[in-house]
Amino acid sequence: MKRFLIIILGITLAINANELVAQQLLHRTQFMLHDFLLNPAAAGSRPRAIIQTGKRSQWLGLGNNDQIDNAFVSFHSPIEAKGNRKVHHGMGMHVVNEVYKPFSGQRMMMAYSYHYLLTKDLTVSLGVAAGINQYRVNGNAFLFADNPDPVITGLATGTIHPDMQVGILGYSKKYFFSFNTFQVLKNKVNGAGGGESDLTRLRRHFFFSGGRKFSTGPHGQSLWSVFPSAMITYAPGSPLVINLNIRYIYDDKFWLGLSFRLQDAAAAMIGFNIWRLGVGYSYDYTLSQLRDYSNNSHELILEFRLKDVREKNKPCHAYY
Numbered sequence: 001m002k003r004f005l006i007i008i009l010g011i012t013l014a015i016n017a018n019e020l021v022a023q024q025l026l027h028r029t030q031f032m033l034h035d036f037l038l039n040p041a042a043a044g045s046r047p048r049a050i051i052q053t054g055k056r057s058q059w060l061g062l063g064n065n066d067q068i069d070n071a072f073v074s075f076h077s078p079i080e081a082k083g084n085r086k087v088h089h090g091m092g093m094h095v096v097n098e099v100y101k102p103f104s105g106q107r108m109m110m111a112y113s114y115h116y117l118l119t120k121d122l123t124v125s126l127g128v129a130a131g132i133n134q135y136r137v138n139g140n141a142f143l144f145a146d147n148p149d150p151v152i153t154g155l156a157t158g159t160i161h162p163d164m165q166v167g168i169l170g171y172s173k174k175y176f177f178s179f180n181t182f183q184v185l186k187n188k189v190n191g192a193g194g195g196e197s198d199l200t201r202l203r204r205h206f207f208f209s210g211g212r213k214f215s216t217g218p219h220g221q222s223l224w225s226v227f228p229s230a231m232i233t234y235a236p237g238s239p240l241v242i243n244l245n246i247r248y249i250y251d252d253k254f255w256l257g258l259s260f261r262l263q264d265a266a267a268a269m270i271g272f273n274i275w276r277l278g279v280g281y282s283y284d285y286t287l288s289q290l291r292d293y294s295n296n297s298h299e300l301i302l303e304f305r306l307k308d309v310r311e312k313n314k315p316c317h318a319y320y
Contacts, residue, residue, distance in 0.1 A: 028056060029259050029267045029282040029299050031231045031243060032211055036076045037094055039180040039207070040111035041127030041169035044078035044090020047308050048276075051075050054301035058284075072096040076111065077306075086117040090125070106134045109165065121172045127180075129165040133187075133202075161187040177210040208232045213249075223251045245269075257282075264288050265297070278303035 028034050035042035036050070051074070058068040076092025090113035098105045109131035118124050167180030182205040211229025216222045226248055233241040247257035247269065257269035265287055271280035284297035 029243070029245075029261070029265075029284055029297075030269060030271075030280050030301055031209060032227075032229045032245060032247075033271075033278075033280050033301050033303070036092055036111070037072060037074055037096075038209075039127065039167035039169055039178050040092075040109070040129035040165050041113050041125040041167040041178070041180065042090075043076040043092040043111045043113040043127055044088060044115060045113075045123075045125060045169060045171055046305075047078065049075070049077035049306040051304040051306070052301060054299070056297065056299040058297040068098070068100045070096065070098045078115075088115050089113065090115060090127070093131075104136045107163065108132055109163070111165075113169075118170075121174075123171055125169045125171075127165075127167045127169070131163055132160055133163045134160045161185075163187070173213075175210070175212040178207070179209075180207050181205065182207070203235050203237065206234045208234075211245075225249045225252075227255075259284075271301075276305040278305070 028038075031038060034052075034054075035045065037052070053071075053073045055069065055071040058070070072094060074092065074094035076090060079089040079091060081087040081089060090111070092111045094107075094109055094111075096105075096107040098107075109129040111127055111129035113125045113127035115123050115125040162185060164184040165180060165182050166184055167178065170177045183202045184204060186201045186204060188201055209229065209231035211227060213225055213227045216224045216226060226246065228244075228246045230245070231243045233243075241264070242262045243259065244262075245257060245259045247255045249255040253274060254272045255270070257271075259267040259269060259282065261267075261284075265284045267282045267284040269280065269282040271278065273279075278301075280299075280301040280303075282299045284299070286296065
């Protein structure tokens, strides 16, 4: 009976830990570069097929059992619709691995998007992604003040359930606006041992974001541009998370930026785009009460752009 109760507790903690940190993890500092990872409607929004990979290490300094590590790899590509110049499609997939000891989680999603050229400069897309989420708890990773409990250290359990994301994206070469939802199905997570007890439901997360690129010179002739953007995240029962970014971009090749997440962190960003390679890096400085124990997080993104699939003169996403 004791073992059964601890297993139940472990799953509950794993799910609740995911809900507590999910907003922070999904609200990445460089959210404007994580287009497809955050919104399935972004699949195929650029002329080329895109491969991205990256890692975020959060709350460094709290120790190996307290920091959060999140890594991902993604691919998406546009698909032309023959005979209709106003329409194209997008396909893609992404895999995410997250570790917050003693908990870990993996997500694998396949996405489809439909893009329609609404005006000469504006394209609107709808996207949906479906896949699976897996959560695990490892008893060997628990820390004990005294002698470890062999029942807890022997704990190794987890849960797998389907998941879905939906989103809408409007974009041009100068601006974008986005709305998307995670954990649409609000899955129940059942107890261990084959029981049917309903422990909890995963909460939906709602993301609103947008940005506008401005030239700093007269008549748009300057090589320098400024690109402010913002993201708001909401989950029922949690306060709003507001992330404000601004980037200064030179010739669409090099950029510097600042980010501010209200009541949480400030960050410096830097990146470049050369040939088919893009790199983005951010360093977060903690402003919340956690700064007494952890004062930094790192985020790195690598992007590889394959050959053109769509015509270059068609509207594409304004991320650079």
